Amino acid sequence: MDCCVIPLRHGGLSLVQTTDFFYPLVEDPYMMGRIACANVLSDLYAMGITECDNMLMLLSVSQKMNDKERERVMPLMIKGFRDAAEEGGTSVTGGQTVVNPWIIIGGVATVVCQPTDFIMPDSAVPGDVLVLTKPLGTQVAVNAHQWLDMPDKWNKIKLVVSREEVEQAYQEAMFNMATLNRTAAALMHTFNAHAATDITGFGILGHARNLAQQQRSDVAFVIHNLPIIAKMAAISKACGNRFGLLQGTSSETSGGLLICLPREQAARFCAEMKSCRHGPGGPLGQEGAAEGQQAWIIGIVEKGNRCARIIDKPRIIEVPPRGSIGGSQEGGSNNTNTPSPSDIQSTVVN
Amino acid sequence: MDCCVIPLRHGGLSLVQTTDFFYPLVEDPYMMGRIACANVLSDLYAMGITECDNMLMLLSVSQKMNDKERERVMPLMIKGFRDAAEEGGTSVTGGQTVVNPWIIIGGVATVVCQPTDFIMPDSAVPGDVLVLTKPLGTQVAVNAHQWLDMPDKWNKIKLVVSREEVEQAYQEAMFNMATLNRTAAALMHTFNAHAATDITGFGILGHARNLAQQQRSDVAFVIHNLPIIAKMAAISKACGNRFGLLQGTSSETSGGLLICLPREQAARFCAEMKSCRHGPGGPLGQEGAAEGQQAWIIGIVEKGNRCARIIDKPRIIEVPPRGSIGGSQEGGSNNTNTPSPSDIQSTVVN
16 A cells, blocks of 8 residues: 555544655756655545645755755755645644755655545456556656756667657656645545555556555456657657556656546546646646646456556557647647547547 | 644544654664664653554665675664564554665654643743653763774773773663663653653753753753763763763763653652663563663753753763673662662752
């Protein structure tokens, strides 16, 4: 499970808790703070929990930074973390900082819940469909962006992608990683989700397998569609598939939720995701950042042996960055590369 | 405060939580694990909380260790951490591990409490006395032990201490750091403690000052006695006081609790500490390690300006390591260097 759930001595309540910390992977310290916080909260959201009672921040300051660098970078990172926590309806009340060769940022999210507040990730049944709430490809985008300044690496991919496309994909990845999965968590209750997990280090297939293993029914997850930030599939191929993006094993950071939903609810779930305001800037949309988030029906739940697989030749859904021409949220569903949820449903389910 | 206390939405309950992590400071990985866990739990104990609902372990494995070293060291460290958690009546249900240049070990302790379960550290009044539940000098002992193999350093202190004394002091420091403050936390309720904190990185004076600042009454803390692991005061002096041990600023790791107790309760508190079985091996004494723990009345609470100080020429109480001749727990109170609590009380209070 993404969190630990501890029954308490008090009236049927449970303590739900998760921790995560890692090294910076984007250059913008403010966004890095947001991503770290979104990543910690995501484990709660994967259980359909929308509230967080407390957040602790874990930080290590690099001994290799001079005072000036520290003063410029660390407050921004902390601010990003705090802002994302606030967007999640919680606040950072404590934590610990040490000095270390490398920067580390992470946190601990804790909530005390009633049994109806969370959805145990074990109730998928044959006939459910799989929904994914963020596109894949964050690792490829982050790496490709680093390669802009590394001629050896850049030469390998420059035939399939332009510098501008990489820049846009990187911005899109950063935006997605910093987006909370909170709306998806709330909609899991509305649309009767049967199980969910968040997509991080093991890639879509790794996490689908973990989730399949936890199911009480004899089920198998079959993934038909892979929504991927535009051009990242081409980069992965040009690199000889070393990322494993099309195989579902490319690591993601602060990825979307993979949710098992009753078939008849899935399209409405996706439509509702698109109409809710969220993303960095928040459900309140203070920064005007988002008018809704795409979600995709990517596969089905069959009878099976608690395993997961991607079909041969999955359909790659190229998700245009919102910074690109015609790549706005609104434009997305009119693009032949990004079918609407109902298009996908008919592809997958029929 | 040593913990964050978050009021919950559920029936008067509070979430109390703390985190701490640091780098290894003793060579024995098992003991290091115990110390790290004792150190995290200590923040709960300082608030008179005796239970812990959940413990998360935070770990980074050093990239500089080879596979063989990792396999030898890390399981021992984890076992030490888990054993101490078990002694604290809790268990480790999750956490996170990363690879890092340096080893890091720490944790997150969380409990959901009723208001009567914890003692807010703000109710000291003039007339209270200050009790300390572990001797000072852990940093000096750990450093002196490292100097055994560093002739330059050793030459500076060899006139005031023998190698055997350093070895014994190191063992004593390690034992004390690994001892949970849980008995002290329980006795805080029995004897109506008014406030407490645990002694760690800021030294006895630093933490006394922090505690004094939080008091609701106009009080000052005056420290008269410094219980110090035997010979560590002499080492600190021989080093030109660079540790600040006699000034109360020497850093401690997983130190004792500093508790403000009503004057008439303090001697009974110390007596009760001595008669309870605890220490590594636990209140249950499975490992037969301990038959009680000394505590010392070290100062008084006066009317004042929410500050703390150590008197000129404080009385140094040389605490003999239990490994030394005549240094057993039982022998302690017969030794002229370690007055019984009532001796100290009369020194301090009269």
